[in-house]
Amino acid sequence: MAVCIAVIAKENYPLYIRSVPTENELKFHYTVHTSLDVVDEKISAMGKALVDQRELYLGLLYPTEDYKVYGYVTNSKVKFVMVVDSSNTALRDNEIRSMFRKLHNSYTDIMCNPFYNPGDRIHSRAFDTMVNSMMMQVC
């Protein structure tokens, strides 16, 4: 489904980034990094809204010729960015949303791990498996 999934810390450095191995990893890094611009823009636009009623899902950040980039931001300003192949039209907003929710749950599990220091890079097998499952489900 997704071709690249990234978890980005509040300070905009990557906590986790993983892409489909067949494609150029670097390109996705650039894409995800650039998408942070839009994430920041959206967050600051949302900033005024009530915090607890805020929608975590940011929607489509921006499309490129080949990929669509979706964003999601947790209450602690950790960002999830998912890059999806544009040709994969079967993916609707709802699916993306549920994928993000799954990602968020998995991330929460990591945060609950007492041995994990918030802010460190994520090295978790469970998280890997989950991300893999999201990337493997090729329609």
Place this chain on the structure above:
Amino acid sequence: MEWRRSYGRAPKMIHLESNFVQFKEELLPKEGNKALLTFPFLHIYWTECGDTELYKTTVKDDITKWQNVLKAHSSVDWLIVVVESDAKKKNKTNILPRTSIVDKIRNDFCNKQSDRCVVLSDPLKDSSRSQESWNAFLTKLRTLLLMSFTKNLGKFEDDMRTLREKRTEPGWSFCEYFMVQEELAFVFEMLQQFEDALVQYDELDALFSQYVVNFGAGDGANWLTFFCQPVRSWNGLILRKPIDMEKRELIQNQEATLLDLRSYLFSRQCTLLIFLQRPWEVSQRALELLHNCVQELKLLEVSVPPGALDCWVFLSCLEVLQRIEGCCDRAQIEANVSHTVGLWSYATEKLKSLGYLCGLVSEKGPNSEDLNRTVDLLAGLGAERPETANASQSPYKKLKEALSSVEAFEKHYLDLSHATIEMYTNIGRIRSAKLVGKDLAEFYMRKKGPQKAEVYLQGALKTYLAEGWALLVTHTRKQLAECQKQLGQIENYLQTSSLLAGDNHLTEEERKRFCQEILDFANQQAENQAQKVILPMHSFAQLKTLHFDPPNAVVHVGGKLSIELTLLSQMPIPVHVDQVAIHVHFSIEKNSYRKTAEWLTKHKTSNGVITFPNEIPGVSLQRNNLPALELYEMYERSPSDNSLNTAGIICKNVHMLLRRQESSSSLDVPSGLTLEDGAHVLKCNNLTLEPGDNKITFDIQAKEPGTYTLRQLCTSVGKVQFVLLHIYPIVQYDVYSQEPQLKVEPMTESLLAGIPQKVKFTVTTGHYAMKSGDTLQLSNADAMPILYHPESKAVIYSNTREKISESSLRIQSSEKITSISLPVAPAYHVIEFELEVMYLPSATESAVVKENSANKENHRKNKEKQKQDNCMATVDQKVTIDCPWSIYSTIIALTFCIPFNAKHSLLSAGKRKYVQVCVQNLSELCFQLSDYSLKNSAECTDLQLVPLNPASQQVMYSKQSIFFVWELKWTKELPLSLQCLFSVSFCPATSEEQSLTLKPFTYGFQVENFFTLYHVKTEIFPPLDAEYCKTGSLCSLEVSITRLVELSEVDRDEALTESDGYCTTKLMYEVVDNSSNWAVCGKSSGVISMPVAPRATHKVHMEVMPLFAGYLPFPDVRLFKYLPHHSAHSMQLDADSWIENDNLSVDKNVDDQADSSSIRSRGSLHSTASGEHKGLPMPRLQPFSPGQVFNSSTGMQILVIPSKDDHVLEVNVT
């Protein structure tokens, strides 16, 4: 006109335009006609007929015929208008209104719909009537027209839906359907319902997209294959015309390609959106469209010549942008850059790829193949549109120009790129701007313009570094390295190379290549040897740990210290290093405590390993570089009442935190901060650093005392030096020098006098090395001999308390000096040995003297002190020691505690006298006591002390007391006072060896006035008629005082010689009941005159009443000497004796505190009274010494029974 529609759609105001066309049968729509715009909505029959006959003959038939035609076409929307003129009417006034033409027509045609016929009277006249009729007509016309319109529109929509439902049927054509739905859209547009029109197009758009998607999923519709024909024209979007008829025709004729369809669709959407004043949506949709088209072409596997799509996209982007610019003013555009910037960057990207494709980016310019391709691309653009042909700028012209030459391309590309970067920067999308900048840098690099590229690369690198994107950093650095290499920035290039060589995101080969680059440079035999390149260390290697040996990093002068560095080499291959040097800063520390051996031994906690914070090489985030906040609480209190004024938090390292962030570390190699003073450099030459951890050991011979701080670490590889500018956390080692010291301290908590105890001698050699023959010379004191065993050993420890050797101690004692020869020990060692010393309370007199001198003032104090904390009396003994390293003698004071405390008391029973000595052990040790004796120091043979003590040996435990009693027997007259000396031998109960001759403990004391003068006997008798005493009834108390001896020396002073020859003394008696058991009735005290003669008895009677029932102790009877006022001469003496007696009385009553205190208070009252009336003739009271009065009834009790009529029962609960 208000338009109400079905299905609950909200009423809208619409503007419906209509054309009036002459009726022709051909114009009537055939079945299945889909044209809505030209649809005849309302048929109007106009007649001017005013004549009935005429009507009947021609008009009626005509109308019938018309109606039939209409019916045949199932059109029910018609209207008959009858135009009347006044002139004609006037002629026919006789005609009944019923039979007017209008009525006839109504009758004939409008059976049920009378409103289908309208009369228009005198349309050309300006009269109120004609006006009215016009109005009525127009209203009717509108209503009917709208009715018909609504009906037909509904029908049309239904038809359209039906058509849409058929889409799965094989023959269905999208283009046909497209035209139908577009018709609807046109109608809406005509009605100025742009929103609705847009919806129609959106629906078409979505439908088409869905088909494409389905096609991609393998569910292809036949008609779609048509759109899959190869793309031959890519002339971009045309948004200037409201309707691109050219394309529409293509669609109508089913000849459109995908791009044509999309272009047309979008141009319509764009037009409508602009009508709707939503230009920003245009840009947004445009981007989506372009992406979508590219995707769809891919999905449908349409063959597209290379570059064609890029052209199309580029042209389209610019077209959209120009269209938007055309309908908005400048300010609006600037405010909405965020919507358009995507298009800009997309156009830039496309132009770039076109440029690469057509060989316009290479240094040499396009080759023939490139040129061919360019020509093909330009051909596909077709001719320029007529609308823009005359404009100076059009996307078409731009593209054509850009592709025409290398220079033009560069110009256009740079323009676009700069515009895009600027826009991105303006709206704060820095990252996007950097990405475009990087593309630009790439372009410059291709064009061999590295100096221009560098700026962009550095900018991008900075951003990525700041946000810690390792992979991007690596990639950008690689580009930067190439750029710097071309620029010839050797230092920067080497630095970047070193960073890359240590970057594990690169492949092994690449890392090796960069590493080799550095090594190659380093090994160049440059003529200018002095010029060295200094690079920061962190990319090359990382300082991980530092290990000191000895671990506390303190070494004495001349000592050896080794520092072991663990250096993590980041290089992929082993690197031969010429030299590793640590630059050390030396400072003479004022506070020399750190440098003493004492400090050494106390601070042994650290294991000597300093671990440096682990920073990720190359990706050291700036947030990590910031030190942690150091916050402290702060309270400010008002000086007057100490109440809290302010409370707050202080950040102690503000200067660190609020410092300006250092700009890119790669640029600021501080050339000034190179190598500090060369005096203190630790070096290690010719090493090979393997990849990974390397251990480097530095050995230091400590020279000058002081603190050495490691500042910089420098690794030299040929011409290249890698410098770690600051070693943090601060690493220091200390070199100290120390004076020799001697310390003597007891092994136990305190030294006890009288027994041999061990004392530890500690010699800290410091900088002095013990030679053979060095001795400690101790001056002997009589009271404290030094005992030693020949087997006693001296132990030599190193500074770190490691035992080094042991040697026996040789001690020579002469009369005055004990000399201890010390073993040979090197400097900065510690010699320890133990000696036994014993303090002998040198002579008895010393103790006695001490006791006596202290007696008067201190006795009471001591007593009280002992009561409180039982502290031992102490004696200081000074020893003078001559040390070999100093010409001065050291004087050491040892404090000994006397373990015992002795007390004595005199006990009497009638005339018999006993002396009791109580010895209390104050120490923690147990002692064995033996050979106790009490001797009368005065040579008094007629006095005998008979011991009443059982065993000859007794063990005395810690904190225990032992009492000894002797009976005093005498034959002759007793002396006034008795000097006694108590002595007891003791030795520690645990020690087996009895060889030592320990001196006994002695205690001297004096007993005075101990002979019994008076015997007091008290008796209580019940009332005469009763057998027992009863509470509340009076009893008689009889006190009989009997003198036992004749006038003796003791009371000679007080005796009064009376005229008739014998002496009397005056005594005062007092009956006191302290425990309130008795009520003394009447006089409780009185003065009696006692004859000084044995057996002289004096009896006193008084009445007492028992207050309680039970066995009640007798009330106390006290006797005092009653001195007449005349004895002024004895004032002095009295005062002394007074105090003394008081003391004694206290002694006697130690166990009865309340009693004694009452006496004392009484006594002091008397004494003050006597003091005050010193000059006045006042009689005084003086108590007897203990033993002078014997009260035989002390402790007697009498039974008191409760009286029967006791109404009051008191219950005391305590």
